[in-house]
Amino acid sequence: MIRSNSLLLCALLLTMFQAAMCQVDLKSVDQVWDHYERYKETVITNRFLKHSDVVSLINKHTASGLFISEEIGQSVRGRSINHLTIGTGKTKVLLWSQMHGDESTATMALFDLFNFLAADDEHNDLRKLILGNLELHIVPMLNPDGAQQWKRRNDIEIDVNRDARMLVTPEGRALMSLAKKIQPEIGFNLHDQSTLYAAGRNENTATISFLAPAYDYPKSMNEVRKRATQLILTMNKALQTKVPGKIAKYDDAFDPRCFGDTFQGMGISTILVESGGYYADPEKQFIRKLNFYALLNAFVSIAEKTYASQKLADYQAIPENSRSLYDVLVRNVSINKEGIQFRTNLGIVRSQIKGPDSGSMSYNGRIEELGDVELTHGYDEIEASGLTFTPGNIKLMRKREWEALSPQQELDLIRTGYLFVKWTDGTSPSGPLNGRLLNLTNKKNNTIQTASIGQQAQFLLSRDGKPVYALLNGYVLDLTKDVTTVPNVFGY
Ligand SMILES: [Zn+2]
Structure with missing residues (x-):
């Protein structure tokens, strides 16, 4: 009797401790938001960064020994496509940005995140939590030829995000073979959309829009897509504290040509993130900070598996992306x-x-x-x-x-x-x-x-x-x- 009582007490204390831990973590992500300028990659001052900028920043991070980098392919014009790995956790997460060459907001944010992960300050607990539970795989700037000319498509004029089945682009092939090799649990497909989208039919800009892509035409829900949706709900909740009303969801019509839809079908819980517009932010530097914050919240939630408590029904409440x-x-x-x-x-x-x-x-x-x-x-x-x-x-x-x-x-x-x-x-x-x-x-x-x-x-x-x-x-x-x-x- 005494024994089971003390076990109960232990369990209770553990639950309280975990709950306290969670509170501390969420609060500390907000402190990181306050300290963002420390981590902001100062080499990147506008959205027109090029492959050479990305390569020199990758070199900086691999020199520190924290990140491992490998070339997973080359673009049509022979520019390297690079894959960085950091973290020793069980949950594999794959992030790729700028498969459309003129969509660089998340690329900027990824380098801010690298600086955060590589730093040594009062946020070490948060870093330890992320890097101890996650194995992060990151491909910043999948379409470097497109970035060079600031255009959506690659240099044989194919839209890489409509090439998931035919794989005629070297950029698409590099991403597909990486995903098959790593077999991540979770994927982040990082894009930009027009600044002329609203979050619903009102004056709110769709500053960030999300989608958990469908994996079939009836738009079925399974555990894989459910997890992606719950992670969106987690990021939405966090972002609402920074840009209330300015988060939207994308139309979820199935398109088998797209990587997100295909990966969802392959068992990778994939989340599409679209950076849109924000008043007086044409260079998207504030939206870059929002990307940083949303991804950091997602990492913490993945590490603690707290996303699992999100209710799918709440997804309905996120307003639709509307070009208005x-x-x-x-x-x-x-x-x-x-x-x-x-x-x-x-x-x-x-x-x-x-x-x-x-x-x-x-x-x-x-x-x-x-x-x-x-x-x-x-x-x-x-x-x-x-x-x-x-x-x-x-x-x-x-x-x-x-x-x-x-x-x-x-x-x-x-x-x-x-x-x-x-x-x-x-x-x-x-x-x-x-x-x-x-x-x-x-x-x-x-x-x-x-x-x-x-x-x-x-x-x-x-x-x-x-x-x-x-x-x-x-x-x-x-x-x-x-x-x-x-x-x-x-x-x-
Ligand atoms: Zn795009």
């Missing part, structure tokens, strides 16, 4: 089109233009929608009741006068109705123009006279003939405020 955002939405603007007066809404989207060596980005703002925009939203919105769509004027001046214009002088010209400068003594360049507010043009008249679909978003919004907002290449300038900058305007 614009960069700018102008509501209720008055337009005069060839004498026809009407009031409507304008949706503006800024498309991306690759800079030299695919190492930077310029933007080209265009009008994408005119009309009823029910249940759509904008990163920036202007309530334009009482405002009129007004074309901008062209200011004539000499090249040297234009060169001497200060930002304040440019703003003052915009306030009096100008959006363009035409040089009177030469031909001005065309294309993206940095560090300016006024556009350049070689035309005699402003060709943008009224709002139409596909047209450049270069116009003024006026009240009683006085401009109050300028739309400069799809960027909003509030003319009642102090001078500011926009990423780029244009030469036409």
Whole structure:
């Protein structure tokens, strides 16, 4: 009797101890969030990192002796595809990023995670927990040729994530043979999606979207897919504390061409992570931090198997990914089109233009929608009741006068109705123009006279003939405020 009582007491104490341990761990992941700047890989300052950056960072980490690195294949253009291993635990976890070359947010986060795992500080308990329970296998930048040119597909123009069955790409073959060799329990398929997705039909951006891909057409649920779903619920719960409402789930239609769907069918609990958009984060540096945090939470949950307590029914509560955002939405603007007066809404989207060596980005703002925009939203919105769509004027001046214009002088010209400068003594360049507010043009008249679909978003919004907002290449300038900058305007 006494014996069984003390056993009971032991069991009770152990349960309490484990519960306490869990609490400590979850809290400490949040402390790591607070200390993120310590681990952020400072070599990576924007999303256009290339294969050479990845290789030199891998060399740094293998030199420390903590990581083992091997080449598992080469891209079409002969760039190495590298597989790093860290941890001695029982549960094998495979993560790969950037199988689409222009989707690098998770690659940046993986190097932040490597720095965290390699550090030696007050978070050693957390490291020990992860590395003692997990064997992490990581392929950062599966499609280095795509990254080099900042494009989705590989260099024989195949989408690597539609190549899981045919395996005609060396990148896809490298991933498949690695997965077959390691046979991980869990896989993380790390991507980026358009910034124009919302989390449900509301103004919340889909900053991170998840999917536990189906492994058959009826979208059946088995233990493998269930575990992936529970891990999503774990990450969702953590992320909601940082970006409430901004997490979505992807459509789960089965596509056997995709690696996630195929791996799920092979018994690897696979989770698709899509980094989307966040206000004023075009380089996705905050979303990089969210990736870091979500993956760290997942690792802890895998180590402690706490994900198993998540209820599948809660997955329904995650809103659906919905392509219903614009960069700018102008509501209720008055337009005069060839004498026809009407009031409507304008949706503006800024498309991306690759800079030299695919190492930077310029933007080209265009009008994408005119009309009823029910249940759509904008990163920036202007309530334009009482405002009129007004074309901008062209200011004539000499090249040297234009060169001497200060930002304040440019703003003052915009306030009096100008959006363009035409040089009177030469031909001005065309294309993206940095560090300016006024556009350049070689035309005699402003060709943008009224709002139409596909047209450049270069116009003024006026009240009683006085401009109050300028739309400069799809960027909003509030003319009642102090001078500011926009990423780029244009030469036409
Ligand atoms: Zn992708």
